[in-house]
Amino acid sequence: EPEVTQTPSHQVTQMGQEVILRCVPISNHLYFYWYRQILGQKVEFLVSFYNNEISEKSEIFDDQFSVERPDGSNFTLKIRSTKLEDSAMYFCASSGTSGRQETQYFGPGTRLLVL
Amino acid sequence: QKEVEQNSGPLSVPEGAIASLNCTYSDRVSQSFFWYRQYSGKSPELIMSIYSNGDKEDGRFTAQLNKASQYVSLLIRDSQPSDSATYLCAPLGRDDKIIFGKGTRLHILP
Numbered sequence: 001e002p003e004v005t006q007t008p009s010h011q012v013t014q015m016g017q018e019v020i021l022r023c024v025p026i027s028n029h030l031y032f033y034w035y036r037q038i039l040g041q042k043v044e045f046l047v048s049f050y051n052n053e054i055s056e057k058s059e060i061f062d063d064q065f066s067v068e069r070p071d072g073s074n075f076t077l078k079i080r081s082t083k084l085e086d087s088a089m090y091f092c093a094s095s096g097t098s099g100r101q102e103t104q105y106f107g108p109g110t111r112l113l114v115l
Numbered sequence: 116q117k118e119v120e121q122n123s124g125p126l127s128v129p130e131g132a133i134a135s136l137n138c139t140y141s142d143r144v145s146q147s148f149f150w151y152r153q154y155s156g157k158s159p160e161l162i163m164s165i166y167s168n169g170d171k172e173d174g175r176f177t178a179q180l181n182k183a184s185q186y187v188s189l190l191i192r193d194s195q196p197s198d199s200a201t202y203l204c205a206p207l208g209r210d211d212k213i214i215f216g217k218g219t220r221l222h223i224l225p
Contacts, residue, residue: 031211043159043203043215056210091158095211103149104213106158 002026004107006092012113013082021077021110023092031096032075033104034067036060036088043091049075050096082114119216121204127222134191136219138204141185145206148180150189153201153218162202163189194223 005024034046048055066078093104118141128134151159165171165178177190201218
């Protein structure tokens with residue numbers, strides 16, 4: 001069964017460093033998302049991406065964050081200058097073979113720890 | 116501010132009994148509703164989707180939706196220890212953004 005994959009599974013970085021989290025969405029999906037979950041808190045929407053541009057973004061997704069689909073398979077989240085409060089689990093999701101409002105399937109997540 | 120309210124639990128249910136999970140949401144334009152299961156340290160895993168008012172059954176799971184009351188629920192029949200997890204109510208807004216609830220922790224007692 002097709003699934004969303006994410007790399008790395010864990011990432012430790014120093015405050016102020018740049019990190020890139022990578023995702024491979026399900027191959028025929030058209031819509032891509034990033035969510036995050038701070039330990040003990042709820043899953044929060046960061047950004048959605050369709051047709052090579054951002055569709056929606058939350059207040060969390062400030063200028064330090066960017067997303068890119070550099071090729072036909074990868075979808076990346078970059079945090080330019082990490083802060084302690086960026087420590088969280090980051091989930092990629094994908095959906096939509098024929099339109100919007102379809103089920104979003106989540107990857108296994110990348111656990112980011114900022115020291 | 117769009118909100119999703121769930122009882123945080125823990126909800127303790129004996130093995131073999133029915134677990135009932137409830138959720139209310141504030142965004143009236145939500146049309147699609149999902150229940151995800153999340154084990155500790157893992158990603159959300161889709162359990163059920165429901166789009167129309169009424170009941171939808173899939174194996175041991177039944178989702179119920181009442182858009183007028185802005186209420187969605189999940190019933191788990193014949194609860195198993197492997198059902199112990201956090202269940203996330205997830206309405207999907209018109210902007211395709213899922214607003215997750217904090218989740219209900221379910222504990223199935225062997």
